Amino acid sequence: xxxxxxxxxxxxxxxxxxxxxxxxxxxxxxxxxxxxxxxxxxxxxxxxxxxxxxxxxxxxxxxxxxxxxxxxxxxxxxxxxxxxxxxxxxxxxxxxxxxxxxxxxxxxxxxxxxxxxxxxxxxxxxxxxxxxxxxxxxxxxxxxxxxxxxxxxxxxxxxxxxxxxxxxxxxxxxxxxxxxxxxxxxxxxxxxxxxxxxxxxxxxxxxxxxxxxxxxxxxxxxxxxxxxxxxxxxxxxxxxxxxxxxxxxxxxxxxxxxxxxxxxxxxxxxxxxxxxxxxxxxxxxxxxxxxxxxxxxxxxxxxxxxxxxxxxxxxxxxxxxxxxxxxxxxxxxxxxxxxxxxxxxxxxxxxxxxxxxxxxxxxxxxxxxxxxxxxxxxxxxxxxxxxxxxxxxx
Ligand SMILES: Cc1cc2nc3c(=O)[nH]c(=O)nc-3n(C[C@H](O)[C@H](O)[C@H](O)COP(=O)(O)OP(=O)(O)OC[C@H]3O[C@@H](n4cnc5c(N)ncnc54)[C@H](O)[C@@H]3O)c2cc1C
Numbered sequence: 068x069x070x071x072x073x074x075x076x077x078x079x080x081x082x083x084x085x086x087x088x089x090x091x092x093x094x095x096x097x098x099x100x101x102x103x104x105x106x107x108x109x110x111x112x113x114x115x116x117x118x119x120x121x122x123x124x125x126x127x128x129x130x131x132x133x134x135x136x137x138x139x140x141x142x143x144x145x146x147x148x149x150x151x152x153x154x155x156x157x158x159x160x161x162x163x164x165x166x167x168x169x170x171x172x173x174x175x176x177x178x179x180x181x182x183x184x185x186x187x188x189x190x191x192x193x194x195x196x197x198x199x200x201x202x203x204x205x206x207x208x209x210x211x212x213x214x215x216x217x218x219x220x221x222x223x224x225x226x227x228x229x230x231x232x233x234x235x236x237x238x239x240x241x242x243x244x245x246x247x248x249x250x251x252x253x254x255x256x257x258x259x260x261x262x263x264x265x266x267x268x269x270x271x272x273x274x275x276x277x278x279x280x281x282x283x284x285x286x287x288x289x290x291x292x293x294x295x296x297x298x299x300x301x302x303x304x305x306x307x308x309x310x311x312x313x314x315x316x317x318x319x320x321x322x323x324x325x326x327x328x329x330x331x332x333x334x335x336x337x338x339x340x341x342x343x344x345x346x347x348x349x350x351x352x353x354x355x356x357x358x359x360x361x362x363x364x365x366x367x368x369x370x371x372x373x374x375x376x377x378x379x380x381x382x383x384x385x386x387x388x389x390x391x392x393x394x395x396x397x398x399x400x401x402x403x404x405x406x407x408x409x410x411x412x413x414x415x416x417x418x419x420x421x422x423x424x425x426x427x428x429x430x431x432x433x434x435x436x437x438x439x440x441x442x443x444x445x446x447x448x449x450x451x452x453x454x455x456x457x458x459x460x461x
Contacts, residue, residue, distance in 0.1 A: 070343075072336055075370035077377055081142065088143040092150035095124050100154040105422050107284040111277075113161065114284070115239070122192035126151070126162045128170040130318075134186035136170075141383040145325030145376055152326035153333040156432035157285030159326040164235045165189060167319035169196025172244050172261055175314065176305035181263065185242060197240035197273075199231035199264075199290045200312045206233075207445050208460075209246070210309055214292065216249040216262060223299040225249065227262060227270075231290035233439070237273040238288040241266045244303075245290060246312045261303035261311050270295040281435040317390045320440050321383065324396030325376045327404035327436060328369060330429045334404075334411035335365040337426055341415050352414075361414055365407045372400045391453040398446035405433040 078086060099120055107114050121127055125137030126147055132138040139147070152159035170189050173181055173196075188194035205211045214229025227247055237243060243264045248257040264271050270293040279287060306314070339362055342353035352358050379396050382388040408430040412419035420427050437443050445460075452458045 072339055073366065073370070075373065077373055080377060081146075085140070085143045085146060088139065089146040089150070092124065092126075092147040093153075095120070096150045096154050096158075100151070100158055104155045104158065104284060105425065105428070108155065108157070108428050109283070109422060111279065111283040113157070113239070113286045118192040118195070121162060122190060127165050127192055128174075128186065128190040129162075129166055131166070131170060131174050131186070131190075134174070134182060135190035136186065137190075140380075141321070141388075142377065142380040144322065145380050148322045148326035149329035149332070151329065153329035155284050155428065156326070156330060156436050157282045159322070159329070160235055160282065160285045163319050163322045163326070164198060165196055167322055168198030168315050169236075169240075169242070169244055171318045172198075172303060172306075172311070172315050173263070176261060176303040176311060177263075178304050180300070181303070185263070189242075194241045195236055195239050197234050197236040197243045197290070198312075198315060199234050199237070199243050199245040200316075201233045202230060203232045207442055209312060210259075212246065212248060212259070214245065214247040215257070216247040216260065216297070218249070218252070218299075219296075225262065225297045225299065225302065227264070227292045227295045227297055229292050231292075233276070234273070234288055234290050235285055236288075237290050238275040238286050240273065243271075243273075243290055244315075245292070247292075251307070258307050259309055259311060260307060262297050263301040263303065264290070264292070264295060264297060265301070268295050268297065281431040283431075313390070316440055317393050320393045320397040321379070321388070323436060323440055324379070324393065324400045327397075327400040327433070328372045328376060330433060330436075331365070331369050331372065331400075331404040331407040334408045334426050334429050335362070335369060337424060338362065338365065338411035338414040341418070341424070345416075358414060361410050365410060368403045368407060372403050376400065391449055394441065394446040394449040397440065398443055398450065401433065401436050402443060405430070405437050408433050 103114050128136035129139045130144045173185050200209050202212050216225040216227045219226050245262045245264050246259050249260050272291045273288045275288045342358050343351050345352045412426045412430050418424050448459050
């Protein structure tokens with residue numbers, strides 16, 4: 068009997084365009100990302116030279132329509148996330164942050180002048196964006212942020228002060244979408260608003276965070292705001308309150324829910340190949356029942372994750388996907404991928420810890436993916452609240 072890496076196929080559920088997008092993304096990532104990723108991971112550098120090629124592939128702002136963006140449907144977008152993360156979660160993170168956390172808020176909450184000013188350059192990869200929500204003392208509870216903006220002068224400029232922490236791409240960003248508390252004219256209660264902070268504005272700096280043992284091929288840094296004067300024209304007019312940043316995170320988490328499947332596929336395929344080749348006790352280790360059980364678990368969990376993503380992708384297409392469904396997708400597929408990576412690592416024995424076998428890197432990366440964009444626990448509580456009607460965050 069012929070062996071096959073996958074029994075489940077979703078090809079027949081995809082449109083011709085989605086199939087072509089998937090194949091093109093896989094070819095590109097195998098050709099351009101795979102050969103360089105381990106070197107960048109070890110050096111803790113991001114392959115900046117690939118940014119124009121990401122743009123050419125339509126990966127930057129992929130789901131947005133107009134402004135030079137590809138206008139991909141949710142399923143096609145998800146399939147590209149699979150291929151990016153099959154190589155490395157840090158590479159997928161770069162594209163996710165640019166698309167969902169930096170471009171999307173400008174697209175969804177910005178005025179026409181802001182969209183025309185920023186989006187075409189961001190889609191072309193000439194302008195890099197980042198998203199500043201998390202602070203040293205404000206992670207899972209972003210409503211506790213301290214960064215604040217005070218209006219000053221006749222032009223209505225804002226003066227921003229504060230610090231953002233764990234910000235993907237901040238050291239290389241030309242524009243930062245920063246969330247800060249301010250008091251709107253005529254009100255006395257602070258409200259969270261989004262600001263576009265430009266590189267070069269006095270008082271704005273982005274020191275790099277060194278020493279990460281996870282997501283090493285992604286650049287992470289701080290955003291330090293020290294009396295940064297920001298014109299009123301840089302305020303995102305279309306949203307007020309926590310729903311602003313949470314709306315962006317829903318977009319990004321949707322992509323992560325797909326991307327994590329790619330990481331799981333990558334480690335499963337490597338474990339399968341390795342165990343078919345590796346001989347112990349006179350036979351390939353894939354011939355042992357315990358090894359087959361692991362392979363079957365990995366394979367079947369990937370299939371379920373893919374169906375979940377596909378189902379939610381079609382819901383998103385019809386405009387019906389809810390934030391709690393996105394929590395379900397992000398939570399379960401990332402947990403699945405992390406468990407898959409740990410299992411696959413064990414199946415390679417000692418070789419599993421070596422960079423050249425490309426599994427340990429996924430294990431380390433997925434520890435971050437489990438935590439960022441809403442930790443596993445916070446998504447559990449979001450789903451628990453939906454099931455019971457009781458919020459258990461406090
Ligand atoms: C590499 C990397 C890149 C990142 N990129 C960005 C970015 O681009 N922009 C950005 O704004 N942020 C970014 N983040 C931040 C990320 O979103 C936060 O790390 C995450 O939200 C968790 O916040 P925290 O680290 O402060 O952990 P904490 O909130 O302190 O949580 C610590 C632990 O306590 C648990 N916990 C907290 N509250 C509860 C509760 N109510 N019930 C049960 N358990 C709870 C958490 O689940 C977690 O296990 C990034 C993080 C990393 C590591």
